[in-house]
Amino acid sequence: MSNHISTSNVLECSGLQKTFNGNVAVKDVGFHIDAGETYGLLGPNGAGKTTCISMICGILQRDSGDITVCGEPLDIGSVTAKSSIGFVPQDLALYPDLSARENMMFFARLYGLSKTTLRRRVDEVIELVGLTERADDQATEYSGGMKRRLNIGIGLLHEPKLLILDEPTVGVDPQSRNAILESIQRLSSEGMAVLYTTHYMEEAQRLCDRIGIIDRGELRAEGSQRELVSLVGERDKIRLESASGLESASTALRGLNGIVEAAVENEGLSLIVDDARSLLPQIIAKVAESGAVITNVAVTEPDLETVFLHLTGRALRD
Amino acid sequence: MRSAFIITIKDLKQRARDRSALLMVFVIPLALVLIFSQALAGVTGSPSELKFVFADPDKSEIGTVFHDQVLKTLEADGLITLSLAVTEEEASGAIAAGDAGAAIVIPSGFEESIYSGSPDAIQVIGHADAFLSPLVAKAIADSFASELNTLIISAAAAGVDLADAGALGRIAGEIALTKGIVTIDDFSASRKELDATTFYSAGMAIFFVFFSVQFGITSLIEERNRGTMPRLIAAPIPTWSILAGKVLSTFVVGVMSMAVLVVASTFIVGAEWGDLVGVTVLVLLAVLSAMGIMTLVATVVRTAEQAGNAQAIVAVAMGMLGGTFFPVAQIGGLIEKVSLLTPHAWFMRGLSGLQSGGNLGDVWQEAAAILIFALVTGAIGFARARRLVAP
Ligand SMILES: Nc1ncnc2c1ncn2[C@@H]1O[C@H](COP(=O)(O)OP(=O)(O)O)[C@@H](O)[C@H]1O
Ligand SMILES: [Mg+2]
Numbered sequence: 058m059s060n061h062i063s064t065s066n067v068l069e070c071s072g073l074q075k076t077f078n079g080n081v082a083v084k085d086v087g088f089h090i091d092a093g094e095t096y097g098l099l100g101p102n103g104a105g106k107t108t109c110i111s112m113i114c115g116i117l118q119r120d121s122g123d124i125t126v127c128g129e130p131l132d133i134g135s136v137t138a139k140s141s142i143g144f145v146p147q148d149l150a151l152y153p154d155l156s157a158r159e160n161m162m163f164f165a166r167l168y169g170l171s172k173t174t175l176r177r178r179v180d181e182v183i184e185l186v187g188l189t190e191r192a193d194d195q196a197t198e199y200s201g202g203m204k205r206r207l208n209i210g211i212g213l214l215h216e217p218k219l220l221i222l223d224e225p226t227v228g229v230d231p232q233s234r235n236a237i238l239e240s241i242q243r244l245s246s247e248g249m250a251v252l253y254t255t256h257y258m259e260e261a262q263r264l265c266d267r268i269g270i271i272d273r274g275e276l277r278a279e280g281s282q283r284e285l286v287s288l289v290g291e292r293d294k295i296r297l298e299s300a301s302g303l304e305s306a307s308t309a310l311r312g313l314n315g316i317v318e319a320a321v322e323n324e325g326l327s328l329i330v331d332d333a334r335s336l337l338p339q340i341i342a343k344v345a346e347s348g349a350v351i352t353n354v355a356v357t358e359p360d361l362e363t364v365f366l367h368l369t370g371r372a373l374r375d
Numbered sequence: 376m377r378s379a380f381i382i383t384i385k386d387l388k389q390r391a392r393d394r395s396a397l398l399m400v401f402v403i404p405l406a407l408v409l410i411f412s413q414a415l416a417g418v419t420g421s422p423s424e425l426k427f428v429f430a431d432p433d434k435s436e437i438g439t440v441f442h443d444q445v446l447k448t449l450e451a452d453g454l455i456t457l458s459l460a461v462t463e464e465e466a467s468g469a470i471a472a473g474d475a476g477a478a479i480v481i482p483s484g485f486e487e488s489i490y491s492g493s494p495d496a497i498q499v500i501g502h503a504d505a506f507l508s509p510l511v512a513k514a515i516a517d518s519f520a521s522e523l524n525t526l527i528i529s530a531a532a533a534g535v536d537l538a539d540a541g542a543l544g545r546i547a548g549e550i551a552l553t554k555g556i557v558t559i560d561d562f563s564a565s566r567k568e569l570d571a572t573t574f575y576s577a578g579m580a581i582f583f584v585f586f587s588v589q590f591g592i593t594s595l596i597e598e599r600n601r602g603t604m605p606r607l608i609a610a611p612i613p614t615w616s617i618l619a620g621k622v623l624s625t626f627v628v629g630v631m632s633m634a635v636l637v638v639a640s641t642f643i644v645g646a647e648w649g650d651l652v653g654v655t656v657l658v659l660l661a662v663l664s665a666m667g668i669m670t671l672v673a674t675v676v677r678t679a680e681q682a683g684n685a686q687a688i689v690a691v692a693m694g695m696l697g698g699t700f701f702p703v704a705q706i707g708g709l710i711e712k713v714s715l716l717t718p719h720a721w722f723m724r725g726l727s728g729l730q731s732g733g734n735l736g737d738v739w740q741e742a743a744a745i746l747i748f749a750l751v752t753g754a755i756g757f758a759r760a761r762r763l764v765a766p
Binding site: 069070111114116117133134136137139140142146148149150151152153154155159163164166167169211322 | 378381382388389392393561569601602603605606607608609610611612648765766
């Protein structure tokens with residue numbers, strides 16, 4: 058199968074499968090990423106994103122499937138393939154009793170950086186993630202955002218061909234988040250292939266050239282944002298907000314002609330409808346009937362959340 | 376191997392920053408050795424400190440035999456120092472003056488009392504501050520008296536007339552010639568024990584090395600809890616090097632903790648460890664056995680906290696049983712046998728062999744026993760620890 062892999066494919070994986078104690082966490086997942094391309098795995102908590110990434114990084118044994126990185130087959134023991142990957146785990150992965158510089162020196166050595174480039178590269182990355190002033194303080198004294206940035210920096214030390222980030226912005230303040238997203242965009246423009254997982258639609262839209270929508274371990278659709286949205290067709294998205302009663306409203310609305318999907322997510326009801334303008338009066342009446350007090354209504358073009366709702370019948374965030 | 380070294384150095388750096396680990400590894404054991412050696416300075420009974428004064432106001436044949444054949448033999452063997460007094464008062468005076476730790480007095484009328492069939496006791500007078508001398512003096516006197524009794528009874532049964540000239544002397548003389556003087560055997564046995572200072576230095580060294588090495592396996596658990604384990608596995612290094620790095624850093628810390636104690640106790644409190652090669656081998660093996668046991672203990676429980684507790688319990692229990700706080704070898708019997716289920720006991724035995732002039736060849740059995748502990752527990756513990764190298 059390796060003869061049809063194009064040389065520009067930094068990551069190629071197919072048929073990935075993982076079962077935990079009889080529960081399928083990842084089922085037949087496959088995709089590829091080119092150099093300079095950012096690929097997003099978008100899906101809710103528990104969709105199987107981390108499991109996919111763990112197999113691709115070679116830290117979790119897969120049940121079946123193939124992975125090649127820069128043309129090298131990857132397995133748990135594959136030293137060569139692993140050396141092309143920069144990995145930023147979802148949970149902070151650093152030594153709190155060591156400083157940012159010591160953390161980076163340690164991992165840079167593990168990635169085989171030579172003595173001559175070691176210090177220069179560590180200084181560069183410390184600068185890149187904005188930790189220059191605190192570089193020699195123990196990481197335990199850092200703020201949450203600083204730890205996150207250090208966590209990401211460690212993955213960049215050896216200038217990997219493929220950068221894998223697992224929800225790197227969870228629990229990060231908006232300013233740091235913005236800085237993180239900007240540096241990923243810059244790295245991508247320099248030719249790095251990026252695999253990025255998130256359950257935030259906005260991040261996927263802003264960052265990713267192509268997006269795979271993953272739910273319950275399966276890749277449900279894949280493509281650019283435009284391609285994915287076109288799956289929804291010429292339809293509208295309506296979002297209603299109310300403090301209560303949305304569940305019964307949702308049930309009532311599903312029976313209405315012209316309503317394609319309805320799903321509740323934290324104090325909001327998302328609908329996909331054929332034509333918002335003609336249906337809106339009926340919808341509002343139905344919701345009022347079921348006892349909910351509407352505090353806000355928004356009609357928009359379909360977006361990635363709409364796509365997810367369309368594909369799975371459920372909201373992306375619940 | 377390069378990656379294993381990188382991990383080792385990182386671990387050692389972390390260990391050096393951990394104040395409580397430094398306390399446990401170096402400071403506390405050394406402090407305890409100092410305290411023990413201070414506390415023991417007053418009561419240790421190194422044989423040359425067993426100073427006895429002997430008085431025989433009875434001027435009997437038995438007294439002469441006891442002096443010539445029992446006490447003089449002990450003195451000739453270098454086990455005691457003996458001086459003589461004429462009266463009980465003089466003996467008491469010598470004790471009061473601090474010239475002797477205990478007095479053994481054959482009371483006047485002693486021989487008479489034997490003819491009468493209800494023998495008096497041999498008197499032992501001890502110095503108030505002396506701990507060991509009166510005990511030893513009493514043991515010597517008692518064993519002599521009881522042997523004497525036995526022989527008198529059997530002589531009487533055989534129809535010997537005790538009142539015959541020289542009969543009692545011959546009987547008493549038999550005690551010294553037969554295995555009668557138990558105390559001599561006792562003393563030569565106890566001479567093979569380590570002297571008190573070395574004993575506590577060695578005891579603390581092996582007791583605390585179990586705490587020094589326990590971080591090795593718990594740091595592996597910690598790497599998982601902190602999320603750094605996935606990062607290590609994702610790195611382009613063979614996975615075995617992660618475990619190898621941990622083993623190596625643990626070994627280094629264990630050896631350092633024991634080495635510091637060996638060197639410091641030698642120079643500060645004058646411990647005598649014996650043959651350098653033998654001590655080195657015993658120390659290295661002791662570290663390995665501690666690593667094996669602590670790893671095994673940590674892998675049979677579920678959480679890092681449970682691991683820490685279980686390790687502490689096992690380390691203390693084995694240390695007690697293994698005779699690092701008091702010499703189980705002198706207690707003898709079942710406890711001594713059970714203590715051999717710990718590497719501590721073998722380590723202490725090996726060291727006493729070295730201290731009494733042996734080299735590695737003389738203590739190879741002890742070394743082999745410790746090695747077996749290391750291999751068995753290490754193999755099982757290592758196999759079980761491998762599953763910890765996973766995300
Ligand atoms: N080590 C594991 N053991 C058992 N189940 C697991 C394990 N890791 C993940 N899972 C299950 O696999 C599914 C996917 O999890 P995960 O990949 O972490 O999702 P995501 O990263 O998208 O939130 C979840 O149902 C989760 O409970
Ligand atoms: Mg996840």
